[in-house]
Amino acid sequence: MSYNQKRKIVKTVKKNHKFGRNLVVGAAAIGGLLGGVGVGNFAGAAAPTQVFAKAKKSTKASSAKLKKSAYVYNSKGKRVGKKALKKGKTIKVYGTKTIKGKKYYSLGHGKYVKAGNVAKAKSVKLAKTTYVYNSKGKKTSAKALKKGKSIKVYGTKTIKGKKYYYIGNGKYIPAANVKKPSKTPTPTPEPTPSSTPSSTPSSTPSSAPSSAASSTGSTAGNTGGSTGGGSTTPDTTVKGISVNFKLNDGTDKGTVTIPAGTHQENDPIDLTDPSVYGPTDIPDGYAIAASGDLTGNNQQPSNVKFTTSAQTKIVYLKADPTSARPIIVNFKLNDGTDKGTVTIPVGTHHVGDSIDLTSPSVYGISDIPDGYSIAASGDLTGSNQQPSGVTYGAHAQTKTVYLKADPTAARAIKVHFKLNDGTDKGTVIVPVGTHHVGDSIDLTLPATYGANDIPEGYMIATSGDLTGSNQQPTGVVYTASVQEKIVYLKAAPAQSLSVQYIDVVSGDEVTGGTTTVPAGGNDKAGDTATIPTASFPTGYVLADKSEIESATTSKVLDADTTIKYKEDGTTQKFVYPSSTTAPTKKVYVKASTTPLAAAANKITVKFKKVTDATDIVDGSSVPVFHDFVPNTTSDHVGDAPGVLTMSNYSSITELSGYDVATQADIDTYNSTHPGNEIHQAVGKDLVYGLTPRTVTVYVKHS
Structure with missing residues (x-):
């Protein structure tokens, strides 16, 4: 044996002694083998020396999946290496460890990932064949999973009021289609680190080696005894949030619970966002109040995060007869075969707004099943009819929309905008329109996109702008499945900004309310523009966010999806x-x-x-009317004189016995008059404006 080989064995022995591993060392045997290499300094005696450390109970492994890309850390919370584990990767974890006050999962070998990036797995079996959905509850293009199939799930999430299981890669299945989850499969023990060269044989250590050779083999091969995971702490469960709905005057309007789902501790949630609630959570006829609607010490909750403790929050509502509810669509074939269910969200719509459920554009990118399209009236038989004259109502509605098999039915294309350096600039959907499978589309043409699709301040890059392997997509055709493409952008030069001034209390354009703000020589598209105060109409100043939101909610202003607010909000x-x-x-x-x-x-x-949409007329068949004339000493722009208050019309004899029609009355009329829908006066129709208004009020016999 060479001198270097002897020293290598000594180093291995000393290293194991340092880490307190269970060793049985025949010092005399090692000494005899190594001669005068200095073993005496380690063993100190001819008799076998046993060095024991308290063995830690091995933590068992369980399967988990990364919800987001995660860096790896050591036991001191310091990052190990530069590469992150990719989102969606399945990993084995071995219990938890708290490092500097934060929870981590052990990967073994002294390595950890942050618990917030991890979803633990359970095994479940499907009670029925089920489609796969995305995080918004929309059906994906993935194949349906068969009844009886066992799959791994990674926690739950409530989407539009329904419970779903997360199956990884941003995909979900309805919990209603799943049998009660079984126990997690028998876990495997954590692997232990090895500091010994792989060529060295290992063996189970014996308490009394019979020979020098066997003692050496035991010493060189045994490196077990420590999990590398440190102390473990029990898994903590993130709690749901109980929300008490109240009016500004303290009136109770019910309680709902926002489940934790797949959220981790300290994940934020905006309880003033209607989308976090189920379709029937917010009481009919009410909407979440804006800050400007509240008085006294009443405030909406802010900076809310999921925690491991139960929380109760108060969210204030306000009466809002224009507050609409979602529409649930059941897809069926002409023979009655069920093809799934989707929910059409309210978005910025109000009660009375029309929606055409036979238009593909109202659905999400994966809502309509692959290989099908919306049937035309001529495709239907018997009493089957497509819904018509549909308007958003104050209650959730369920409608049936008929599909037909259509192998030419194309699917939309999801475009990810990126800069040349990889910076993400958002995602848009290029709709199908009248295209079919096989039709070409040029994703590098600005005309392909909507007016607000390409981020402000950017334009589509040319091939000459790109470096490395970056390339614009070419030869793209519509297919029967959803596609995803990357289109590269570049910063665009700044152009002048044209503005129009709108009065926030009346919704009208202010007289002389337009101007142009020229771009400076050093300005780039997307740079913040400062509108000179001198250009504001005389007597006007900039409205704040709460005033704009309040006017939008009351429908005095139309919803403006392009609006941006300063960083201070x-x-x-x-x-x-x-x-x-x-x-x-x-x-x-x-x-x-x-x-x-x-x-x-x-x-x-x-x-x-409201029964037939005909005018109320006087004895000469002349339509009756009433003028609300503002009082020059007490009335203001934006004041509401009471357009929908019948007592204001007591002097009109032809209106005797009439009341203002309700939304239910309006809905009844619209259901029998598709294409000729009517709408009750709302929003800016009800307030004094900067220009004269003519308003129609629908009435019914009291």
């Missing part, structure tokens, strides 16, 4: 556009002093019967 933010044809940007302003009605105009109200 108080007022609007404006940026230079990248195109000379960019649409005029609306700037919402308010009067610096409350303007009296000298600046306002009258409201003329006409009346129609």
Whole structure:
């Protein structure tokens, strides 16, 4: 044996002694084998020396999946290496460890990942064949999973009021289609680290080696005894959040629970966002109140996070007869075969807004099953009919939409915008429109996208702008399944910003309310533009966020999906556009002093019967009307004179015995008059404006 080989064995022995591993060392045998290499300094005696450390109970492994990309850390919380484990990767974990106050899962070998990145697995069996859905509850293009199939799930999530199991890669299955989860499969023990060269044979250590050779083999091969995981702590369960709905005056409007689902501790949640609630959670006729709707010490909850302790929060509502509810669509074939269910969210719609459920554009990218399209009326037989005249109502509705097999039915294309350096700039959906499978589409043409699809301040890059292996997609055709493509963008030069001033209390354009803000020589598209105060209409200042939101909720203002707010969240933010044809940007302003009605105009109200939408007329068959004329000393722009209050029309004899029609009355009429729907006066129709208004009020016999 060479001198270096002897020293290698000594180092191995000393290393194991340092780490306190269970060893049985025949010092004399080693000494005899190694000669004068200095073993005496380690063993110190001819008799066998046993060095014992308390063996830690081996933690058992369980399967888990990464919810997001995760770096690896050591036992001191320091990052190990530069590469992260990819989102969706299945890993084995061996209990938990708290490092510097944060929970980690052990990967073995002294390595850890943050618990917030991990979803633990359970095994479940499908009670019925089920489709696969995305995080928004929309059906994906993945094949249906067969009844009886056993799959791994990684926690639950409530989507649109229904419980789903997470199966990884952003996909979910309805919990209703799953049998009660079975126990996690028998776990395997954690692997132990090995510091010995792989060529060295290992053996189970004996208490009394019979020879020098056997003693050496035992010493060189045994490196077990420590899990490398440190102390473990029990798994903690993140709790759901109980929400008490109340009105501003303290009236109780019920309680709901926001389940934790797959959330981890300290994950944030905005309880003022309607989308976090189920379709029937918020009481009919109510909406979440804006900050400007609250008085006294009432405040909406902010900075809410999921925790391991039970929480109860108060969320304030306000009466809102325009507050709509989602529409549930059951897809069926002409023979009655069920093809799944989707929910059409409310979005910015209000009660009375129309929706065409036979238009593919109202559905999500994966809602309509592959190989099918919406059937035309001529495709249906018997009493089957497509829904028509559908409007959003104050209650959740369920409608049946018929499909037909269609091998030419194309699916939309999901485009991920990126910069040349890989920076993500958002995702858009390129709809199918009238295209079919096999039709070509050029994703590098700006005309392919909607007006607001390409992020402000950017334009589609040319091939010459790209480096490395980056390339724009070419030869793209529509297919029967959803596709995902990357399109590269680049910063665009700044263009002048055109603005239009809108009064926030009346919804009207302010007289002389347009201007152009030129871009400077050093400005780039997307840079913040400052609108000169001198360009504001006389007597007006910029409205703040709460005033804009309140006016939007009351429908005085139309919902503006392009609006941006400054980082402090108080007022609007404006940026230079990248195109000379960019649409005029609306700037919402308010009067610096409350303007009296000298600046306002009258409201003329006409009346129609809700039963047949005909005018209420006088004895000469002339439609009756009423003028609300503002009082120049007490009324203001934005004041509501009571357009929907029948007592204001007591002087009109033809209206005797009539009441204002309800939304239910409006819905009844619309259900029998598709294409000729009517709408009750709402929003800006009810307040004094900067211009005259003519309003129709629908009435019914009391």
